[in-house]
Amino acid sequence: MTSPTRVLVLNSGSSSLKYQLLDMRHDRRLAVGLVERIGEQTSRLEHTCVTSGDTREQDGPIADHDAALKAVAEELSRDGVGLDSPDLAAIGHRVVHGGMFFTEPTVIDDAVLTEIERLIPVAPLHNPANLTGIRTARSLRPDLPQVAVFDTAFHTTMPESAARYALDPRIADRYRIRRYGFHGTSHAYVSRETARLLGRDPADVNVIVLHLGNGASASAVRGGRCVDTSMGLTPLEGLVMGTRSGDLDPAVIFHLERVGGMSMDEIDTLLNKRSGLFGLCGDNDMREIRRRIDEGDEAAALAFDIYIHRLRKYIGAYCAVLGRVDAVAFTAGVGENAAAVREAAIAGLESMGLAVDAGLNAVRSREARLISPASARVAVAVVPTDEELEIATQTYALVGTGGKEELGNTSE
Numbered sequence: 073m074t075s076p077t078r079v080l081v082l083n084s085g086s087s088s089l090k091y092q093l094l095d096m097r098h099d100r101r102l103a104v105g106l107v108e109r110i111g112e113q114t115s116r117l118e119h120t121c122v123t124s125g126d127t128r129e130q131d132g133p134i135a136d137h138d139a140a141l142k143a144v145a146e147e148l149s150r151d152g153v154g155l156d157s158p159d160l161a162a163i164g165h166r167v168v169h170g171g172m173f174f175t176e177p178t179v180i181d182d183a184v185l186t187e188i189e190r191l192i193p194v195a196p197l198h199n200p201a202n203l204t205g206i207r208t209a210r211s212l213r214p215d216l217p218q219v220a221v222f223d224t225a226f227h228t229t230m231p232e233s234a235a236r237y238a239l240d241p242r243i244a245d246r247y248r249i250r251r252y253g254f255h256g257t258s259h260a261y262v263s264r265e266t267a268r269l270l271g272r273d274p275a276d277v278n279v280i281v282l283h284l285g286n287g288a289s290a291s292a293v294r295g296g297r298c299v300d301t302s303m304g305l306t307p308l309e310g311l312v313m314g315t316r317s318g319d320l321d322p323a324v325i326f327h328l329e330r331v332g333g334m335s336m337d338e339i340d341t342l343l344n345k346r347s348g349l350f351g352l353c354g355d356n357d358m359r360e361i362r363r364r365i366d367e368g369d370e371a372a373a374l375a376f377d378i379y380i381h382r383l384r385k386y387i388g389a390y391c392a393v394l395g396r397v398d399a400v401a402f403t404a405g406v407g408e409n410a411a412a413v414r415e416a417a418i419a420g421l422e423s424m425g426l427a428v429d430a431g432l433n434a435v436r437s438r439e440a441r442l443i444s445p446a447s448a449r450v451a452v453a454v455v456p457t458d459e460e461l462e463i464a465t466q467t468y469a470l471v472g473t474g475g476k477e478e479l480g481n482t483s484e
């Protein structure tokens with residue numbers, strides 16, 4: 073019997089589940105989909121069978137990630153590519169926090185699950201959802217290798233000068249407090265694709281990657297290795313995000329507790345879920361914010377300005393960290409789609425070799441593309457991320473043909 077060549081990738085977010093089924097041997101996507109607003113009354117599943125081009129939608133409450141994955145499994149079965157298929161080689165899971173321990177994609181066993189669980193306090197929005205996805209997938213196919221691909225892994229190359237906070241190392245080490253960074257799968261993929269777009273070897277290229285989704289982070293990548301990134305111990309540090317504050321004076325927390333009378337849990341919820349763009353203006357979707365700005369809404373305009381100001385500070389900082397910058401790459405929901413964000417982030421930076429061509433910036437496309445004028449010293453690019461493809465590639469490299477025997481896989 074020929075070896076199975078398909079990989080199912082699960083990217084569980086705090087309230088969403090994105091998934092893709094890929095055939096790695098033939099380099100083909102078979103199915104893609106998304107479950108949104110998990111846990112609310114208005115959940116929605118959108119499933120596309122790529123081979124037939126059919127899209128099916130399902131509206132109605134989906135209680136948790138367990139129910140979401142079971143609904144996805146049913147959709148895949150309807151297309152004849154269910155989880156019971158002998159063609160499935162593995163399931164690859166995005167796991168947000170891998171701490172110090174996981175620097176590589178890892179086949180999941182009970183010990184790995186325990187370690188991911190132990191990291192919940194430093195990724196409270198993400199690791200619980202990732203764990204539910206893994207447990208449900210294991211219950212549906214206990215015989216199949218399940219692989220964890222960690223958001224933190226790409227950032228483990230950061231030098232100590234960037235990874236450490238200015239804290240007494242005895243305290244930092246005891247509590248494993250350091251800057252881990254997140255969205256690493258995306259930063260790795262996008263920095264490599266940017267080099268490819270420039271027709272250069274990733275080892276020779278220095279890139280600033282701006283991953284601007286609901287969560288947002290920037291990274292400085294020198295020759296394919298991360299040397300700094302904006303998220304820290306948890307995904308709260310750095311840029312202004314959809315609902316997260318990003319950087320603030322840590323004394324704000326003391327002040328809210330001592331003067332505002334808030335509990336630590338209330339402050340945690342405030343900073344993670346009710347801050348950022350949402351906290352500033354009541355909306356976390358950049359499309360809605362731009363629409364409100366066009367109607368003259370001042371709160372939306374100020375939220376946009378604060379978002380852009382922080383982003384520009386990180387671009388400047390990472391120019392200094394890298395010394396020589398070859399490209400700035402915009403990616404994820406906002407970075408790929410919001411031309412106004414890209415324009416405002418780069419405006420007036422000609423002295424740093426950065427500029428955006430208005431015509432190129434206005435083009436809408438799913439392809440990686442340059443948006444800087446031909447004369448610019450530094451390339452500015454839009455490079456769509458594909459965390460699922462990257463997770464599938466890493467998963468298949470670990471358990472696909474060759475690795476299978478070693479793992480003692482008995483899926484046939």
Ligand SMILES: Nc1ncnc2c1ncn2[C@@H]1O[C@H](COP(=O)(O)OP(=O)(O)O)[C@@H](O)[C@H]1O
Pocket residue numbers: 085284285286287314356357358359404405406409410
């Ligand atoms: N056409 C668009 N214009 C501006 N912003 C967009 C557009 N499409 C999506 N976005 C932004 O992208 C965000 C989602 O990005 P995404 O990378 O999918 O985030 P996540 O993976 O964190 O859920 C939305 O909240 C919205 O702000």
Ligand SMILES: CC(=O)OP(=O)(O)O
Pocket residue numbers: 085086168198223254255285286287288307
């Ligand atoms: C780590 C993180 O912030 O992830 P997301 O953008 O999916 O919330």
Ligand SMILES: [Mg+2]
Pocket residue numbers: 285286404
């Ligand atoms: Mg994302």
